[in-house]
Amino acid sequence: MTDIIGSSVFTVSQERKIVTAIPGPKSDALHARRLAVVPTGVSSVLPVYIARANGAILVDVDGNQFIDMGAGIGVTTVGHTEAAVVEAASAQLHDVTHTLFTITPYEGYVRVAELLAEHTPGDFAKKTMLANSGAEAVENAVKIARKHTRRVGVAVLEHAYHGRTNLTMAMNFKAAPYSTGFGPFAGDVYRAPNSYPYHDGLSGAEAATRTIDYLEKTVGSYDLACLVVEPIQGEGGFVVPAEGFLPTLQAWCTEKGIVFIADEIQSGMARTGAYFASEHFGLVPDMITSAKGIAGGLPLAAVTGRAEIMDSALPGGLGGTFGGNPVATAAAIAVFDEIERLGLLAEATRVEQTLSAGLLELQKKYDIIGEVRGVGAMIAIELVQPGTGQTTKEPNPAAVTALAAYAAQHGVILLTAGTYGNVLRFLPSLTISDALLEDALGVLDDGFATLA
Numbered sequence: 001m002t003d004i005i006g007s008s009v010f011t012v013s014q015e016r017k018i019v020t021a022i023p024g025p026k027s028d029a030l031h032a033r034r035l036a037v038v039p040t041g042v043s044s045v046l047p048v049y050i051a052r053a054n055g056a057i058l059v060d061v062d063g064n065q066f067i068d069m070g071a072g073i074g075v076t077t078v079g080h081t082e083a084a085v086v087e088a089a090s091a092q093l094h095d096v097t098h099t100l101f102t103i104t105p106y107e108g109y110v111r112v113a114e115l116l117a118e119h120t121p122g123d124f125a126k127k128t129m130l131a132n133s134g135a136e137a138v139e140n141a142v143k144i145a146r147k148h149t150r151r152v153g154v155a156v157l158e159h160a161y162h163g164r165t166n167l168t169m170a171m172n173f174k175a176a177p178y179s180t181g182f183g184p185f186a187g188d189v190y191r192a193p194n195s196y197p198y199h200d201g202l203s204g205a206e207a208a209t210r211t212i213d214y215l216e217k218t219v220g221s222y223d224l225a226c227l228v229v230e231p232i233q234g235e236g237g238f239v240v241p242a243e244g245f246l247p248t249l250q251a252w253c254t255e256k257g258i259v260f261i262a263d264e265i266q267s268g269m270a271r272t273g274a275y276f277a278s279e280h281f282g283l284v285p286d287m288i289t290s291a292k293g294i295a296g297g298l299p300l301a302a303v304t305g306r307a308e309i310m311d312s313a314l315p316g317g318l319g320g321t322f323g324g325n326p327v328a329t330a331a332a333i334a335v336f337d338e339i340e341r342l343g344l345l346a347e348a349t350r351v352e353q354t355l356s357a358g359l360l361e362l363q364k365k366y367d368i369i370g371e372v373r374g375v376g377a378m379i380a381i382e383l384v385q386p387g388t389g390q391t392t393k394e395p396n397p398a399a400v401t402a403l404a405a406y407a408a409q410h411g412v413i414l415l416t417a418g419t420y421g422n423v424l425r426f427l428p429s430l431t432i433s434d435a436l437l438e439d440a441l442g443v444l445d446d447g448f449a450t451l452a
């Protein structure tokens with residue numbers, strides 16, 4: 001079956017359809033096999049096994065169709081199995097699957113570096129190294145910043161999430177489940193207060209003063225190699241900082257010789273209606289990390305930064321067997337093309353309008369929706385205990401769990417987030433139709449009604 005919506009052609013009908021219990025019998029059987037051979041530390045939000053995916057729809061092994069409001073955590077920004085991405089990756093698979101860029105290079109790696117230089121903020125010479133995962137990109141950004149500054153301190157913000165490797169575990173705010181029992185952790189990581197307008201009520205300037213004072217007191221700018229920030233925090237619950245917070249931090253970094261690194265692994269690659277969310281805040285980071293949405297579902301990550309900073313590592317100091325794999329770079333080039341061809345920056349804004357309008361309506365009906373926030377197709381609601389939305393804002397993780405479960409039973413994949421597990425986040429593919437968004441919002445409305 002083919003669905004044509006706008007310029008996109010879909011090979012799976014773009015509709016929600018539940019035909020068995022959730023999970024269905026075939027998923028249950030697969031899950032039993034999985035429990036025997038996959039460790040419990042690798043968990044799944046929903047034990048529904050996916051057989052096909054296209055556009056904004058996941059089809060499970062029992063034939064159920066889900067509206068995917070998570071896109072694999074903002075990975076399939078151009079849509080699942082997007083035709084141009086599949087075609088480019090398939091062709092590349094036949095031409096060259098792997099040679100290792102650090103042995104015998106190929107054009108795709110260079111082209112991705114050119115595209116990132118073009119589309120990241122800043123009108124200066126930039127260079128890019130490619131890696132396999134977001135955490136690996138963050139680790140490399142820190143390595144390079146240390147080499148460049150000859151300092152060791154790494155500053156991060158409260159509610160941050162940067163990955164699951166040893167260094168990035170130390171950079172995360174939340175211990176459980178990410179780092180519980182996994183120490184010892186990397187040292188010289190300093191965590192400072194962030195800007196969280198719904199909770200701290202501070203202006204951007206006030207929050208920035210607090211952050212800078214804290215870092216000056218607890219570590220001192222002289223020992224800081226870098227400050228790593230997510231312009232809009234992802235796992236932390238789509239926390240959008242108050243206006244002026246990030247530019248003030250960046251100005252302080254520039255003055256003190258601290259490398260300002262924007263971790264745009266979740267917020268980048270057109271997700272927020274700009275290539276990088278930094279643009280919304282007038283930021284020009286010294287370095288930007290990308291991953292998630294960059295290659296339409298294939299594993300690829302990047303560190304892009306000022307040429308003089310990026311060139312500070314010794315030849316051979318950066319790299320890895322699979323980093324910038326030819327198939328992944330071919331997919332990434334197709335993603336950049338599709339962002340332009342399908343006008344996905346504007347589509348992100350359309351998604352924002354539809355989702356925000358619907359969620360603000362729900363907020364009028366259900367007072368446990370404390371806040372609706374986000375930019376582009378990176379929208380969240382923070383749920384609080386009844387009657388506390390304007391006062392103590394007590395977290396309501398139980399409602400989030402119940403709503404995500406209700407949505408899954410009714411064919412909508414919804415992701416949770418937040419340090420207190422009380423945030424529902426929406427980060428669908430940018431090619432998702434308004435009809436599917438409205439349908440998902442309707443399911444959510446019903447879910448809230450069953451809670452009440």
Ligand SMILES: *Cc1c(COP(=O)(O)O)cnc(C)c1O
Binds near residue numbers: 132134162235
């Ligand atoms: C997902 C994420 C990471 C880690 O990326 P992986 O590919 O899972 O290693 C780092 N930073 C942010 C902001 C993320 O959202």
